[in-house]
Amino acid sequence: xxxxxxxxxxxxxxxxxxxxxxxxxxxxxxxxxxxxxxxxxxxxxxxxxxxxxxxxxxxxxxxxxxxxxxxxxxxxxxxxxxxxxxxxxxxxxxxxxxxxxxxxxxxxxxxx
Amino acid sequence: xxxxxxxxxxxxxxxxxxxxxxxxxxxxxxxxxxxxxxxxxxxxxxxxxxxxxxxxxxxxxxxxxxxxxxxxxxxxxxxxxxxxxxxxxxxxxxxxxxxxxxxxxxxxxxxxxxxxx
Numbered sequence: 176x177x178x179x180x181x182x183x184x185x186x187x188x189x190x191x192x193x194x195x196x197x198x199x200x201x202x203x204x205x206x207x208x209x210x211x212x213x214x215x216x217x218x219x220x221x222x223x224x225x226x227x228x229x230x231x232x233x234x235x236x237x238x239x240x241x242x243x244x245x246x247x248x249x250x251x252x253x254x255x256x257x258x259x260x261x262x263x264x265x266x267x268x269x270x271x272x273x274x275x276x277x278x279x280x281x282x283x284x285x286x287x
Numbered sequence: 288x289x290x291x292x293x294x295x296x297x298x299x300x301x302x303x304x305x306x307x308x309x310x311x312x313x314x315x316x317x318x319x320x321x322x323x324x325x326x327x328x329x330x331x332x333x334x335x336x337x338x339x340x341x342x343x344x345x346x347x348x349x350x351x352x353x354x355x356x357x358x359x360x361x362x363x364x365x366x367x368x369x370x371x372x373x374x375x376x377x378x379x380x381x382x383x384x385x386x387x388x389x390x391x392x393x394x395x396x397x398x399x400x401x402x403x404x
Contacts, residue, residue: 217395217398218330218380263330274320280328
C-alpha cells in the first residue's frame with residue numbers, strides 16, 4: 176500500500192527565514208505533485224515533478240524530487256506572510272488509474 | 288471561467304436527509320474525481336470516472352454514497368440518509384485523458400462544504 180508522509184505537519188516561522196518541507200513515499204512512483212490550500216479554499220496546483228532529479232521553482236518556492244530516496248522537498252526561501260497556507264504533496268498510484276495518494280499536509284504560518 | 292465548478296458551495300442539512308452535489312469539470316478533461324476532506328486532513332479519494340464510466344470506487348465509500356456522470360460531462364455525488372460524520376468538504380477534480388497527458392495533474396473545484404446537523 177502506498178503511503179505518503181509529510182513533515183513537519185505544522186511549521187511556524189518568521190518572515191525572511193528559509194525552511195524545507197519533506198515528503199516521503201513508500202513505493203515506486205515517478206511523479207509527485209505539490210498543492211497549496213488556503214483556509215476554507217480549494218487546492219491549487221504548484222508543481223508537478225516528473226522524473227528523478229527534477230527541480231522546479233516559482234518565486235520563493237522550489238521543489239525537487241529524488242525517486243531513488245522516494246523523497247521530495249519543498250524549499251521556502253526568505254518566507255513572506257503571503258506564503259502562509261497548508262501545503263500537500265501527492266503521489267501517483269500507477270496501478271490504480273493514476274489515483275493520487277495524499278500526504279496529511281504541512282500547515283505553514285509565517286509571522287511578520 | 289473555464290475552471291472546475293461545483294454547486295452548491297455550502298449545504299446544511301439535517302441528519303437523515305439526502306443531498307446531491309454537482310461538479311462541472313474543465314471541458315477537455317475526460318477524467319473526473321471526487322474527494323472528501325475533513326479539517327486538518329488531506330483529500331480522501333472517493334471515486335473516479337473516465338468519461339461516463341466509473342472505474343474506481345473507494346472501499347471506504349458506503350452504499351449511501353453514489354456518483355454518476357451520465358454523459359461524460361458533469362457529475363453528481365449523492366449522499367443518502369446523511370449522518371453527522373458526513374460533514375466535510377467535498378472536492379471535485381478533473382484531469383486530461385491519460386493517453387495524451389504527460390502527467391496526472393488534477394485541477395480542483397472550489398468544493399462543497401456539507402454540514403449535517
